[in-house]
Amino acid sequence: MNEDIMKLLSRTEEFILLAVLFLKENAYAVRIRKQLKKVTGKTWSYGALFTSLEQMVRKGYLESYLTEPLSKRGGRRKRIYQITDTGKDALYEINRLEKIMWETAFED
Amino acid sequence: MRRSEVKLRKQSDKPPKIPEYIIGCMFPDDNYYTTVSDIEEDYKGLLIEKGVYYAKMWYWLQVLSALPHYFAQKLKWSIVMFKNYIKIAFRNMKRHKGYSTINILGLATGFACTFLIVVFVQRELSYDQFHSKSDRIYRLLNSSRKEPNIQSALSASGYAPRILNDFPEVEETTRFFINVGSADLKYQDESRTVNGFIFADASMLNIFDFPITKGKTDSPLDAPNSLMVTEDTAKIWFRNDNPIGKSITYLRGNLRIPLNITAVLDNIPSNSHIQFNYVVSFPTIKNFMGENALDEFTINNYYTYVLLKEGTDYRRVEEKFPFFITKHFDQERADQFNLHLQPLENIHLNTSIKWDLPTTGNKHYLHIFSGVALFVLLIACINFINLSTARAPLRAREIGIRKVVGSSRWQLLLQLFGESAMTSLTALVIALLGLHVLVHGLAGLIGQNLSFNLINDSNIVIILIGIGILAGILAGIYPAFVLSAYQPVRVLKGSATKGTRGSTLRKALIIIQFSLSMLLIVSMLIVINQINFMKNTPLGFDKEQVILVSLSGSVKQNFGVFRKKLLDQSDIQNVALTVVPGRVRTRSAYNWPGRDGDEEERNFYTMFVDPRTIPTLGMEIIEGRNFSEKVQTDVTRAYILNETAVKAIGWEKAVGKPFRVWDEETGQVIGVVKDFHFNSLHNLIEPLVLKIKPEWTWNAAVRVSAAGVSKALQKIQEAWRELETEIPIKYKFLDSDFDRHYHSEERLGKLFGIFTGLAIFIACLGLLGLASFSTQQRFKEIGIRKVLGASFRDIFTLFVKEFSRLVLYSLLIATPVTYWLMASWLGDYAYRIRIGIFPFIAGAVIILTVASLTVSSQIFRAACANPADIIRYE
Numbered sequence: 001m002n003e004d005i006m007k008l009l010s011r012t013e014e015f016i017l018l019a020v021l022f023l024k025e026n027a028y029a030v031r032i033r034k035q036l037k038k039v040t041g042k043t044w045s046y047g048a049l050f051t052s053l054e055q056m057v058r059k060g061y062l063e064s065y066l067t068e069p070l071s072k073r074g075g076r077r078k079r080i081y082q083i084t085d086t087g088k089d090a091l092y093e094i095n096r097l098e099k100i101m102w103e104t105a106f107e108d
Numbered sequence: 109m110r111r112s113e114v115k116l117r118k119q120s121d122k123p124p125k126i127p128e129y130i131i132g133c134m135f136p137d138d139n140y141y142t143t144v145s146d147i148e149e150d151y152k153g154l155l156i157e158k159g160v161y162y163a164k165m166w167y168w169l170q171v172l173s174a175l176p177h178y179f180a181q182k183l184k185w186s187i188v189m190f191k192n193y194i195k196i197a198f199r200n201m202k203r204h205k206g207y208s209t210i211n212i213l214g215l216a217t218g219f220a221c222t223f224l225i226v227v228f229v230q231r232e233l234s235y236d237q238f239h240s241k242s243d244r245i246y247r248l249l250n251s252s253r254k255e256p257n258i259q260s261a262l263s264a265s266g267y268a269p270r271i272l273n274d275f276p277e278v279e280e281t282t283r284f285f286i287n288v289g290s291a292d293l294k295y296q297d298e299s300r301t302v303n304g305f306i307f308a309d310a311s312m313l314n315i316f317d318f319p320i321t322k323g324k325t326d327s328p329l330d331a332p333n334s335l336m337v338t339e340d341t342a343k344i345w346f347r348n349d350n351p352i353g354k355s356i357t358y359l360r361g362n363l364r365i366p367l368n369i370t371a372v373l374d375n376i377p378s379n380s381h382i383q384f385n386y387v388v389s390f391p392t393i394k395n396f397m398g399e400n401a402l403d404e405f406t407i408n409n410y411y412t413y414v415l416l417k418e419g420t421d422y423r424r425v426e427e428k429f430p431f432f433i434t435k436h437f438d439q440e441r442a443d444q445f446n447l448h449l450q451p452l453e454n455i456h457l458n459t460s461i462k463w464d465l466p467t468t469g470n471k472h473y474l475h476i477f478s479g480v481a482l483f484v485l486l487i488a489c490i491n492f493i494n495l496s497t498a499r500a501p502l503r504a505r506e507i508g509i510r511k512v513v514g515s516s517r518w519q520l521l522l523q524l525f526g527e528s529a530m531t532s533l534t535a536l537v538i539a540l541l542g543l544h545v546l547v548h549g550l551a552g553l554i555g556q557n558l559s560f561n562l563i564n565d566s567n568i569v570i571i572l573i574g575i576g577i578l579a580g581i582l583a584g585i586y587p588a589f590v591l592s593a594y595q596p597v598r599v600l601k602g603s604a605t606k607g608t609r610g611s612t613l614r615k616a617l618i619i620i621q622f623s624l625s626m627l628l629i630v631s632m633l634i635v636i637n638q639i640n641f642m643k644n645t646p647l648g649f650d651k652e653q654v655i656l657v658s659l660s661g662s663v664k665q666n667f668g669v670f671r672k673k674l675l676d677q678s679d680i681q682n683v684a685l686t687v688v689p690g691r692v693r694t695r696s697a698y699n700w701p702g703r704d705g706d707e708e709e710r711n712f713y714t715m716f717v718d719p720r721t722i723p724t725l726g727m728e729i730i731e732g733r734n735f736s737e738k739v740q741t742d743v744t745r746a747y748i749l750n751e752t753a754v755k756a757i758g759w760e761k762a763v764g765k766p767f768r769v770w771d772e773e774t775g776q777v778i779g780v781v782k783d784f785h786f787n788s789l790h791n792l793i794e795p796l797v798l799k800i801k802p803e804w805t806w807n808a809a810v811r812v813s814a815a816g817v818s819k820a821l822q823k824i825q826e827a828w829r830e831l832e833t834e835i836p837i838k839y840k841f842l843d844s845d846f847d848r849h850y851h852s853e854e855r856l857g858k859l860f861g862i863f864t865g866l867a868i869f870i871a872c873l874g875l876l877g878l879a880s881f882s883t884q885q886r887f888k889e890i891g892i893r894k895v896l897g898a899s900f901r902d903i904f905t906l907f908v909k910e911f912s913r914l915v916l917y918s919l920l921i922a923t924p925v926t927y928w929l930m931a932s933w934l935g936d937y938a939y940r941i942r943i944g945i946f947p948f949i950a951g952a953v954i955i956l957t958v959a960s961l962t963v964s965s966q967i968f969r970a971a972c973a974n975p976a977d978i979i980r981y982e
Contacts, residue, residue, distance in 0.1 A: 029146040046147055047174025054139075066142065079142035 009061075009094045012052055015040065017061060017091055020081050028078045029053070053081060061087030123151050124164050127171035134178055189519070196506070197527045204499070207877055211495055212535050214873040218488020219539030219579070221866050223572045224546050225481035230568055232469045235379045235456035239317045241415060244279075246422055246449035248412035249461065253444055260462040262287075262408040265401060266436075267447070268309070271414060274432055277425055280415040282312040284382065285393055286465065287409060291386070292359040292660070292835045295345055299359070299834055302341075304385035307393050315415045316382075323352040323371035332391040335367035338375045341385040358388070359835055361661035365395050381456045381467045382411075405437070411465070414449060422449045472936075473856060480863050483624045485575075487867050489583040490617045491874035496528065496587035498614055498881050507591055508599035520592035528584025529577075536576035540569070614878070615914055621871045622918035622959070623925075626951050628867050630926045631933075632860035633947035638934065639853050641789075641941045647846075648784025649689055650726035653817065654842035656688060657808040657824060660835040664806065670827055671808075677823040679816025684720035684809045685802055689786040690846040694804075697770040698797060700757065709770065712753055713794055715786060716801040722748075722781065724811045725842075732763035732779030735800055743800050745775025751783045753795030769799070788849030789939040809842065868955070872962045879911065879963040883970040891975040903971040904964070911963045912956060919952050 009017070019035040020027040029049060036044050056062045063084050066077040083091075131147070132140055147170060154163040201208040236242055248267060249259040268281040284306055291305035310329035313320075320328065321339060328336055335356060342351040351369050358365040367388055376383055393401050401407075416422060429447040450461070457471045458464075510520060663670055664685075671683045687694075694714045702708040719735040719742070721727075730751070735742045747767050754762045768774040783793050812820035821839070828837040883890070890903055927943060934940040 029143070030149045033150070045173045046143075046170045047177060050143060050174075051177060076141050076145040078145070079139065 008097070009090050012048075013056060013061070014091065014094055016049070016052055016056070017083055017087055020062065020083050021088075021091075025080070027081045032081070056087070057081075059086075060084060061090055121155055121160055123148055123167055127168055130171050130175075134174070193523045193526055196523075197530055200503075200527070201531075206880070207495060207499065208531070210873045210877045211492060211531055212538065214491045214870045215488050215532055215535035215579075215583075216538040216542065217866055217870050218485050218491075219535055219576055220542045220546055221484040221863055222481045222575065223539055223543050225477050226572060226575065227543070227547060227568060229474055229478055229481075230571070231379060232457065232474055235469070236381055236452050238377055238379070239315075239452070241315065241317075242452050244416045244418065244420070245315055245452040246414045246416065247452065247455060248414060249448040249450050250408070250445050251448065253446060256446070258462055259448060259450075259460070260408065261411060261450075261465070262463045263410055263412045263447075264405045264408050265410050266403050266405045268410075268412045268414075269403060270436060271412075271432070274435070275425060275428070277417055277420040278414055279417045280311050280314050282309040282315050282413050282415075283390060284308045284312070284411040284413070285390070285409065286382070286384075286411060290838065293386075294357040294359060294834065295354070298345075299836065300344075301836055301838055302385065304383055305358075305388070306382075306384040306386065307388045307390050309390045312387075312413070315413055318376065319374045320371045321374050322350070323369070325371065328371035329387070329389040331368075331370075332389055332394070333365065333367050334370045334389040334392075336371045336373050336387045337369060338373050338385050340375050342369075342372050359660075360396050362665075363396055363661075365392065367392070381465055383465075383467055413452075422451065425449060470852060472933075473852070476856070476933075477859070480628065480860070483628065484863060484867050484870070485579055487621050487624055487870050487874075489579050490621050491870060491877075492528070492531070492583040493586050494614050494617050494874055495877045495881075496584075497590050498611075498878055500587065500591050503591060504594050504599045507594045508596040511594075511596040512600070517592050521588050524588035524591050525584050528588065529580055532576065532580025532583065536573065536580070539576070540572065543572075618875065618878070618914050619918045619921065621874065622915050622955060623922040625864070625868045625871050626919055626922035626955055627926045627929070628860065628864040629951040629954055630922070630947045631930055632857065632864045633950055634930045634934070634941070634943060635853065635857045635860055637941050637947065638937065639850055639857055642850055642853070642937075642939070643847055645785075645789060645939065647689065648727060648782055651689070651843040651846050653812050653814055654688075654725065655810045655812060655817075655821065655824065655839055656842055656845060657810060657828070657837065657839045659685075659806050659808055660832050663828065663831045666831050667802075667808070670831055673827040673830070674810060674820075674823060677816075677820060679813045679820045680810055680823065681813060682720055682724040682811045684718050684724040685805050686717045686721040686724070686807060686809050687715050687805055688807060688809055688842055688845070689715075689725070689784065690788065690842075690849060691807075692786045692796070696797075698767065699770055699774075700765060700767045703758075708757075710756070710795075712756075713786065713796045714769075715796055715798050716805045717798050718800055718802060718805070721798070721809070724809050726811075727784055728782040729779050730782045731761075732777070734779060735798075741775065742778070745773060746778045746800070747775060748779045748781050748798040749777055750781050750793070750796040750798075752793050753797060754780055756795045769797075788846070790849065790937055792938040868958060872958055875911070875959055876962050876966065879907075879966040883907065883966050887970060887973070890970050890973070894975040900971050904967055907967040907970075908960055908964065912960060915956055915959050919948075919955070922951075923948055 015036060016032065019032050019039075023031050023035060029046065032053075033044050033046070033049055036042075036049075053062065053064075057064055061084060063082045064079050065082070066079055069075045069077055128144060131144055135143055147167065151163050151167050154166055236245075239245060247261060248263045248271070249261060250263055251257075251259045265283055268283045272278055272281045285308070286306045290301050290303050292299060292301050293305075294300075308329065310327050312318075313327075313329070320336075322342075323336075328334060337345075337351060345351065345356070346354065351372055354369050356367050356369065358367055373387075376385075391402060397407075414425075416425065426447075426449050430442075433442045433445070433447065450458070455461075455464075456467065457469050457474065459468055459470055459472075461468075507520060511517075659667070659670075667685055671685075674680045674683050692713055692715045694716070695711050696714045697709055697711050699707050699709050717735070719737050722729060722734050729748075732748075735746060735748065739746070745768075749757075749762055749767075759765060762777045762780050765777045766774050767777050781798060785793060786796055787794075810820065810824060824839065825837055893903060893906075926948075930943055934943070
């Protein structure tokens with residue numbers, strides 16, 4: 001993706017990416033949602049979650065793959081999300097910018 | 109414990125179906141399964157923790173809260189695509205200006221024609237609907253027991269008051285006396301001959317809705333000698349002065365009847381079957397019909413209308429008529445006739461009633477016109493379909509790309525369909541605007557003022573727009589399906605664009621188009637032939653160069669003087685006081701001694717004449733002699749019969765046979781006149797009796813020489829002015845007076861002509877488009893043929909053959925259908941042409957010529973092109 005037009009991550013996206021990063025091999029929608037709730041204390045609707053996940057897949061921050069069918073889930077697969085390098089870059093970039101913004105704001 | 113509970117109630121614990129289905133709609137791909145199982149995992153957790161209801165509520169909430177965003181997204185993309193569709197549609201129209209014009213023009217013409225006919229038909233059907241009680245108004249008819257199928261609209265004046273009195277179901281009755289023709293009126297020094305002068309009972313205002321705009325609203329027709337006029341009429345006489353209270357004199361024969369204007373009526377709507385400009389109170393007719401005229405049973409001279417009470421079945425009332433008749437008539441008379449009721453709404457389009465008012469429409473023609481409208485619309489739609497599908501390959505690549513990029517068939521259908529809709533809506537707008545012009549232009553042809561206004565007649569406009577949209581849908585749906593069915597792989601490889609797919613259907617449609625055009629052309633030719641036949645058939649008398657003068661009282665009194673003055677002028681050859689052919693209405697009963705000694709009686713038509721009638725009109729005596737001025741008894745007791753009458757009676761030799769009209773002394777037959785058409789050629793020649801009766805004859809027939817018509821007219825006017833100071837002269841020519849019977853056929857012929865022209869125009873537009881397209885497609889083929897040595901003529905015939913074959917097929921189809929239709933139309937005429945082969949040949953020649961001219965302009969261009977240019981183009 002072109003650096004110039006790469007947009008900054010939104011706070012939602014940032015949190016989701018961090019959650020995916022934290023959950024590693026286990027990053028599927030249910031766990032991501034739980035993790036987000038644990039950290040932020042707010043309930044996230046699946047609608048909002050899926051929209052953001054799919055958007056970030058399209059933007060190239062995330063990749064997804066399907067697991068083998070699981071008997072626990074009635075023979076259905078899980079969709080596991082993985083962060084890509086672009087996604088990581090975007091995270092570092094937002095973190096860097098945030099730091100600068102914070103530092104400049106309190107500097108006197 | 110808890111777990112086992114969950115398992116036990118498993119069936120009811122399953123996640124709700126509906127939200128699951130909604131998720132399925134939102135995720136059409138395999139994301140659906142993982143999504144559902146994710147949500148289900150949480151659902152199961154909640155099920156255990158918080159119970160079934162909470163879990164289910166939660167599931168629902170999760171799904172529903174996602175919907176707003178989902179729809180917002182959907183809408184956003186639809187708008188994006190929609191903008192694209194519009195853009196593409198405009199680009200296509202611009203890129204192919206010729207085709208778009210042909211398409212829109214063809215469709216617009218078709219629409220305009222159809223709309224015109226719809227307006228006309230709707231108007232014919234709207235007759236008399238404007239009366240608020242129209243569903244309860246009936247007209248009294250009577251029929252003779254001998255001929256129960258012939259119902260007459262005229263009835264005697266005695267019925268109305270007795271029906272009102274005897275039938276509790278009857279709310280009101282009214283009588284009209286309409287048979288006056290024109291009337292002579294005088295106001296101060298100004299006299300005019302006017303039409304639409306009628307007499308009516310005061311109760312007519314309670315039955316019909318003819319609103320009063322000025323003057324006495326309360327019983328304005330009660331007093332004798334009251335007169336109501338319409339707005340326009342009041343303007344003619346008094347301009348802007350108040351007409352109320354003014355007195356107009358009615359000049360009838362030697363009578364001078366003063367009439368006082370009591371009220372002014374709104375102009376009579378043109379879709380009323382009763383048309384009038386003046387209506388005089390009914391009792392006034394006593395002045396000239398005698399004291400007893402208002403309540404008697406001998407003269408059937410009036411139109412009687414009956415208003416039934418609400419909820420009454422008119423058939424119930426009709427059933428009681430026989431009792432009514434026996435109550436008021438002696439047995440002999442009661443056995444002779446019966447009474448009927450005719451619903452008001454049936455009056456206008458019913459042509460079978462005798463003595464009906466002249467505003468009657470013709471249901472037959474309504475059907476014919478509706479058929480024509482349908483044909484023209486069909487032709488226009490076929491054009492549209494043909495042009496769109498023929499040019500489909502040009503757009504195949506676009507369709508292919510769209511499909512590859514992910515457009516669904518449904519989306520493509522909508523897009524293509526939307527394009528058709530745009531074209532047909534444009535055509536619709538043009539047609540509606542054009543209709544304005546057409547309605548006024550064709551008003552004369554259709555024979556009445558078709559007032560039509562886009563804004564006022566919103567109902568009909570809605571119907572028209574409906575027809576337009578329906579036709580647009582029908583015409584647009586097939587091309588949309590064809591185009592959207594292209595397979596992207598084949599299209600992008602380039603193989604589908606060459607296909608002749610659908611060309612069979614296209615050809616079939618062209619054949620239908622030209623069959624319909626052929627049908628219209630041939631019908632038109634046959635109608636015209638029949639009209640010419642009726643106008644030119646020898647009638648048994650000479651209708652040319654005869655001037656009819658309708659006599660006023662004082663001229664008639666001095667008819668001898670008038671005749672003498674006219675005969676002084678050398679261009680005037682003869683003058684007769686007579687009823688003329690085309691206006692013979694009277695039937696009387698005649699008696700003669702039959703073979704077995706009993707007296708026989710029959711009803712025959714009677715034509716009142718004088719001794720000069722036969723020479724003046726150029727009829728021929730084939731037996732016996734004409735009436736003579738020198739024989740005294742000729743005036744009262746001599747009869748001349750026509751051949752048909754002699755045959756009907758069964759005499760071998762008629763002259764000298766005793767004969768009498770029922771209420772007079774016996775006289776004898778003095779001659780037999782050769783059969784002549786005393787009525788129009790719609791009817792067979794019936795038995796006719798000629799009799800001298802000057803008191804019932806109000807027309808002078810003047811035969812003039814061919815060269816001196818204008819001089820003769822001058823002389824007639826001069827002589828008139830010497831004898832008549834008050835009333836202006838009224839004259840007409842016998843030939844046009846007789847031919848007025850054929851007005852409706854002439855109108856039909858003209859309308860057929862116009863619509864045929866338009867149908868052929870539309871069909872040719874389509875042919876033009878197709879021809880130019882198919883030559884373009886085969887440009888390369890033409891080039892190669894030329895290189896290989898084909899001459900211009902070879903190529904020309906190659907293409908012409910292809911198109912003329914289609915036209916020939918359509919001729920084959922159209923011929924039997926047309927023959928059958930026209931044979932049934934001609935069946936209505938007692939004297940008709942044989943259809944013959946000529947109209948078909950003429951129609952075929954016209955169609956072939958027009959079609960090949962259309963096609964050859966395109967082929968010519970292709971055949972003339974330089975092969976080098978054509979083949980090089982890639």
